[in-house]
Amino acid sequence: MTSLLRLTNVRKSFGTHHVLQGIDLDVSKGEMVCLIGASGSGKSTLLRTINLLEPIDDGEIILDGVDISEPGLNPQPVRQKIGLVFQSFNLFPHMSAADNVMLAPSRVKGLRKTELEAPVSALFERFGLADRIGHFPDQLSGGQQQRVAIIRALAMQPEILLFDEITSALDPELVAEVLDVLRALRGEGMTMILATHEMGFARELADKVCFLDRGRILEAGPPAELFDAPKKERTRQFLSQVL
Amino acid sequence: MSEVIEAVASPGRRAVYEARLRKRSMRIAALSTMAVVVAIVVLVPLAPGWEAVKRSFFNGGVFTKTFPGLLNAFLLDIAIFAWSLPLIAIVGLLVAVCRDIQRPAFYPLRLFATIYTDVFRGLPVILVIYLVGFGVPGLGMPRPWNSPYIWGSLALILVYAAYVAEVIRSGIESIHKSQRSAALSLGLSPSDTMRYVILPQALRNVVPANMNLVVALQKDVALLSFVGPVEIFRQAGVYKSLFANFTPYVGAALIFLVITIPATRYADFLTHKRRRLEQ
Known part of the structure; x- marks a missing residue:
């Protein structure tokens, strides 16, 4: 498999707080990678650096053979290829679900609304939201909002999708409908990186699970290996607390 | 049962x-x-002076004679208000957005916007009206550019735009930064993010605050009388001298209240509605 995204020695500090202390990560096309670890271990920051929302202090992020972490690089074209879905959905509250999805394709790719209507309604249809397309975010349940947020990221046709604990803010009974969306995307071969606390889900679907601890990937491997036979004491400790 | x-x-x-x-x-x-x-x-x-006060402030005869003239003069207040308001909105919005631009090339614009809001929020309105209203026509410009209407209105616009800019800026800052992250993460440019995501929400949040400024502007239009325009306050002064009676001022006050009380009530209504929505 070819490497789509490669991180080498990625470092990021906020003041004296070293959030990422040399991350190496290789993601192949069609792979699903899960990042697990305690709160504050650097999962969210790692995803935000890949989307270039946080510039890194040192190291390299290579996407499709291009160094996207080059200081001074215009982040906009890169971000079109890398979708990011947030824990708190972050839908635009003043726009309908459809307008949330269509804003970026129309402004960034210059597509006309008439061109977008068919593919966008197809996306809503596919994720069981056809009857919610004209609703505003505050008229939708958390699960529905998060699915719209995923559709919004998908509408830019990214090469890779990043998910930042997207089920953590949901009521327990709404988690399944969002995980089903991820399952469907997995089936279509979408390349994905998930920061997640859903260990069962990670074990079921991930190609690779990375355990982050204090800004480092302490241990990585196929889920069966990492969950059932963790090598590091710290990993064992963490897993015994969450499983 | x-x-x-x-x-x-x-x-x-x-x-x-x-x-x-x-x-x-x-x-x-x-x-x-x-x-x-x-x-x-x-x-x-x-009270010992009641009869005199009644004669000079609540004089029915003077009231009926002067009221139509006052109403007529009030049309000028409305006109000044009507042409100033859109300009205030435009200038205020531009200044607010300028103060938010982070790019170094635009630093002078940001600096200017900051100084502008500091200066004009720090001065009494009447002082700005005097300085601009008398000062600029003093440059000896040809008609119609020496008109006190233009420069008096400009003074109002400068002061109120500074207030509006601050209100809008506070609205921009009230939008959570996750909204900006979400927009940027989709590949939107910073200016599109401002225009389509931040500003629409920010402006909606500050409608009540801006409504209060609109009410204040309705009243402050009367200050232009000090540099020349014969609007309602000035007209009331003329009638006062003519009839040696203060009733025209009471008439003018009534006319103002007919406009400002509903406007204030409406502003309050918007504030409460906003607060309810936020809960």
Whole structure:
């Protein structure tokens, strides 16, 4: 498999707080990678650096053979290829679900609304939201909002999708409908990186699970290996607390 | 059977108690209001100067003679208000957005916007009207560019745009930064993010605050009378001298209130609605 995204020695500090202390990560096309670890271990920051929302202090992020972490690089074209879905959905509250999805394709790719209507309604249809397309975010349940947020990221046709604990803010009974969306995307071969606390889900679907601890990937491997036979004491400790 | 129905229909202990309480407080409110009104109606006319005040402030004859003229002059207030308001909105919005631009090339713009809002929010409105309204025409420009209408209005626009800019900026800052992250993560440019995501939400949040400025502007239009335009306040002054009577001022006050009270009420209504939405 070819490497789509490669991180080498990625470092990021906020003041004296070293959030990422040399991350190496290789993601192949069609792979699903899960990042697990305690709160504050650097999962969210790692995803935000890949989307270039946080510039890194040192190291390299290579996407499709291009160094996207080059200081001074215009982040906009890169971000079109890398979708990011947030824990708190972050839908635009003043726009309908459809307008949330269509804003970026129309402004960034210059597509006309008439061109977008068919593919966008197809996306809503596919994720069981056809009857919610004209609703505003505050008229939708958390699960529905998060699915719209995923559709919004998908509408830019990214090469890779990043998910930042997207089920953590949901009521327990709404988690399944969002995980089903991820399952469907997995089936279509979408390349994905998930920061997640859903260990069962990670074990079921991930190609690779990375355990982050204090800004480092302490241990990585196929889920069966990492969950059932963790090598590091710290990993064992963490897993015994969450499983 | 009839006993059961009765039990359901009769109000609970709490409701009975609250109804009694409500009646009692209504009685108290009515009594105290009556006491105050009676005191004013009875006591004020007992003041030694009441007859004179009545003659010079509440003179029916002068009122009927001057009121149509005052109404006519008020049209000028409305006109000044009407052409100033859109300009205030535009300048205020531009200044607010300038203060938010982070790019170094635009630093002078940001600096200028900051100084501008500091200066014009720090000066009394009347002082700006004097300085601009008398100062600029003093440059000896040809008609119509020496008109006090233009420069007086400009003074109002400068001051109010500074206030509006600050209100809008506070609105921009009130939008959570996750909204900006979400927009940027989709590949939107910073300016598109401002225009399509941040500003629409920010402007909606500050509608009540801006409505209060609109109400204040309606009243401050009268200050232009100090540099020349014969609007309602100035016209009332003319009538005062003509009839040696202050009633025209009371007439002018009434005309202002007819406009400003509904506007203030509307602003309050918007504020409450906003607050309810936020809960």
